[in-house]
Amino acid sequence: MSWQVNPYAVALIASALLSGGVSISAWRRRSAPGAAPLALLTSAAAVWSLGYGIATGFSDLSARLFWAKVQYVGIAVVPTAMLVLILEYTGRYHWVTKRNLALLAIMPLVTALLAWTNEFHGLIWADFQVVAYEQVHALDLQYGPIDDIIRDGLRRERPLDMHLLYGSRTPDDVIYGAELSDLAAAHANFRYTLVISEPPPGYTGVTGFLDADLVRQQVGDVTGKTFYVCGPQVMYDFCLAALEGLGVPTHRVRRELYGPPADVTQEPGWPAEVAACDTFDVAVEGREPLTIRAPAGEPLLNSLERYSVVLPAVCRSGECSACRVRLLAGRVFQPARVGLRQSDREHGYIHACVSYPLENLRIRLP
Incomplete structure (x- = not known):
């Protein structure tokens, strides 16, 4: 298990030393506003950069994984230290209390603990391998939702029957195809079906699109089955319509979240007479009365936040309902998939995260 010097390691370790020097300098001035969190931030950046730099020189998997945990x-x-630094730098000292600092420390502690115990639960990364490029060795951690x-499920030997329908344009576009085939061969409760939409000459596998007929053919009766959909938005629109046509209830469909649409005016059902730049008044009740101006093409949640009205927001995709508000008057547009x-x-x-005003509104906050 030898360590090999490479240009990336030298640059990263030099960066770590520089960050460490800034951290020491800031700590010596810790009585000054923002100095202590700056010291914490730069020391965390130093650990991050140092661990990454040392890791690139190891080809051994166990050593590479150890430094990934470091x-x-x-x-x-880093994120917590950055937040505290910003609070102090902007003069919000009343928020930087011992109680709040203790609460903020929970997330980094839990995250670091999960990383160091990942072998027992797989919550941070599901799989890993060392990949080499010239003199640099990197650890390829696999985080993808469906793959995870x-x-x-297979690693924990859960009593689940899983069937992956993988749609791809050509066989060459498939990611992890060989690994998925190996998993299917090794586990009786996992099936892998590759569906090619533009098959090359002589291709003998399943072809077509992930439409209702293909799902029915491959899956059979959909009663009691849960469907996980992962892919670009156009695939969601296509597959979700197919599942709805098969009678799959909404609560049996799970999908990866991507946030609000890039251009809501291109969504099906958007009224042609309303332009994205049209602006409306929104009267806000439930807290201190307030009237804001909100453009039609912007999520209502974003408009509220620009006026310093803070609501709980988790998914920002219309799924979790954390940001819900009550509409008392007016009309909004919400994509059909909400x-x-x-x-x-x-x-x-x-x-609020996927609601767009179509006229003047009156809403009540929780």
């Missing part, structure tokens, strides 16, 4: 100590601390779900509960519809609640 990096996570710095990775986990499959590997985790996961609004029936009870919310009945009582006039909307998800």
Whole structure:
């Protein structure tokens, strides 16, 4: 297990030493506003950079994994230290209390602990391998959602029957195809079906698109089955319509979240008479009365945040309902895929992260 010098390692270690020097200098002036969190931030950056630099010189998997875990100590601390630094730098000292600092420390501690115990739960990365490029050795950590779900289920020997329908334009575009085939061969409860939309001459596998007929053919009866969909938005629109046509209930469909649409005016059902630049008044109730101006092409949540109205926001994709508000007057546009509960519809609640004003509104905050 020898360590090999390479230009990337030298640059990263030099960066770590520089960050460490800044950290020491800031700590010596820790009585000054912002100096202590700056010392913490730069020391965390130093650990991150040092771990990364040393790791690039090892080809041994165990050594590479150890230094990847060292990096996570710095990775986990950097966001929290940055937040505290910003609070002090902007004069919000009343927020930097011992209680709040203790609460903020929970997330980096938990993240670092999960990284160092990943072998027992696989919550940080599902799989890893060393890949080499010239003199540099990198650890390829696999985080993808569907890949993680499959590997985790198989590794833990959970009583699940899993069937992956993988749609691809050509066989050459497939990612991890050989590994997925090996997993299917090794586990009786996992099936892997590759579906090619533009097959080359002589191709004998399954061809076509992931439409209702193909899903019915491959899966059979959909009753009681849960579907996980992962891919670009155009695939969501296609596959979700197919599943709906098969009678799959909404609560049986899970999908990766990508946030609000890039251009909501291109969504099906958007009224042609409303332009994205049109601006409307939004009267806000429930806290201190306020009226804001909100453009039609911007999520209502973003407009509220520009006026310093803070709401809980987790997914920003219309799924979790954390940002819901009550619509008292006016009309909003919400993409058809938004996961609004029936009870919310009945009582006039909307998800602010994917609601777009079509006229003047009156809303009530929780």
